[in-house]
Amino acid sequence: LALEQQSLNASMNRHFIFNSLNSIQYFINTQDKLSANRYLTSFAKLIRKNLDSAAEGDNMVSLYQEMERLELYLSLESMRFKDRFTYKIECDDIDTEHVIVPAMLLQPFVENSIIHGILPIEERKGEIIISVKVIANQLEISIDDNGIGIEFSLNKKAQFQGDHKSQGMEITSKRISLIRTMLKKDYELIGPFQMMNSDGSIKGTRVLLKIPLENLEN
Numbered sequence: 001l002a003l004e005q006q007s008l009n010a011s012m013n014r015h016f017i018f019n020s021l022n023s024i025q026y027f028i029n030t031q032d033k034l035s036a037n038r039y040l041t042s043f044a045k046l047i048r049k050n051l052d053s054a055a056e057g058d059n060m061v062s063l064y065q066e067m068e069r070l071e072l073y074l075s076l077e078s079m080r081f082k083d084r085f086t087y088k089i090e091c092d093d094i095d096t097e098h099v100i101v102p103a104m105l106l107q108p109f110v111e112n113s114i115i116h117g118i119l120p121i122e123e124r125k126g127e128i129i130i131s132v133k134v135i136a137n138q139l140e141i142s143i144d145d146n147g148i149g150i151e152f153s154l155n156k157k158a159q160f161q162g163d164h165k166s167q168g169m170e171i172t173s174k175r176i177s178l179i180r181t182m183l184k185k186d187y188e189l190i191g192p193f194q195m196m197n198s199d200g201s202i203k204g205t206r207v208l209l210k211i212p213l214e215n216l217e218n
Contacts, residue, residue, distance in 0.1 A: 085126030117147025
């Protein structure tokens with residue numbers, strides 16, 4: 001099970017690397033050398049962090065490292081899609097350096113929000129909010145976007161020419177199932193599900209991940 005977990009994590013990293021290299025290629029092809037260099041510098045930092053976490057036998061990292069990695073990823077995608085969206089990461093009074101979480105668990109959900117939720121929007125700017133709270137001895141991590149909504153996204157996906165399949169979501173769901181089996185702990189994935197405004201219009205999509213609160217000492 002541990003080897004399968006590592007294999008799935010490696011598959012997810014490979015999926016992410018492929019998409020990022022496409023972005024660098026785009027900047028090079030459009031002769032935007034400054035953006036290509038900025039992107040490559042940030043991408044190199046992110047790859048180094050991913051390789052460091054992959055070297056860990058249990059694939060666990062501190063919440064601080066995971067949020068730092070997510071911040072880098074969001075900045076890269078914001079640059080790639082020319083500020084089509086804003087983003088915010090909120091951690092409510094949590095000692096992020098001492099809480100541990102599975103590495104690269106959140107990135108595929110954020111990627112899905114960008115590609116399938118926000119990019120199809122033409123009339124307004126997208127927004128992604130990642131919120132981390134401690135509730136009843138659990139980390140509750142929500143990823144909200146103000147995109148087109150999951151139901152409309154599924155209908156539109158066949159028409160929208162994205163640059164990848166949502167393989168990362170499937171891989172992450174398998175990873176969560178494996179972690180639940182290996183550690184015998186209640187990792188819970190809820191969503192993605194559609195959020196609605198009070199007037200019945202679509203507000204966006206949310207993914208909620210509940211993780212047992214663990215610290216480095218334990």
